[in-house]
Amino acid sequence: DTEVTQTPKHLVMGMTNKKSLKCEQHMGHRAMYWYKQKAKKPPELMFVYSYEKLSINESVPSRFSPECPNSSLLNLHLHALQPEDSALYLCASSPGDLYNEQFFGPGTRLTVL
């Protein structure tokens, strides 16, 4: 299995809802990432997990809460989002050492009403 999967593909939520995005990889990678991508912009890094520990938080608002239950799974819990949080949320993984690239999932298209 050489892919990163993300569910759901699309999500519409209200500002008072709580929802979660899920990301899974079975490549044995030890680093996993969340990115946010607005239309016509490059991906922006949000969080990095390395060996199941949060290693980077790019000053993301607390309404986004990441979780890494095990080395294959990465969640992003969403609560009290704002309409400007609407974006494509991309998950990626990498083997964890310096000489390897990141593999990206297809993304979750999030719309906040």
Added chain:
Amino acid sequence: AQSVTQPDIHITVSEGASLELRCNYSYGATPYLFWYVQSPGQGLQLLLKYFSGDTLVQGIKGFEAEFKRSQSSFNLRKPSVHWSDAAEYFCAVRNAAGNKLTFGGGTRVLVKP
């Protein structure tokens, strides 16, 4: 801090013609460079990468890139484009710790029949 500049926001090319996408980076040490492609509404797919060694790098889908340290450039080329090459292309540089990618602003490629 590292940075990446893609000077061309849009490029239109005729099918069968050659394509060159420009990428300039700023990085203090030997850079780890990547080119990714993103089709509309999709995740990012790695085209090729440069870590060291031969400065001409071959990638997937007939793409190649040349690393020129003197010009701080890593331009992507394809001799003959296909309609399926219409997409957004991102150049990226990795930090020394190996856990952050910095993306350029992207170049949107349109292919005319």
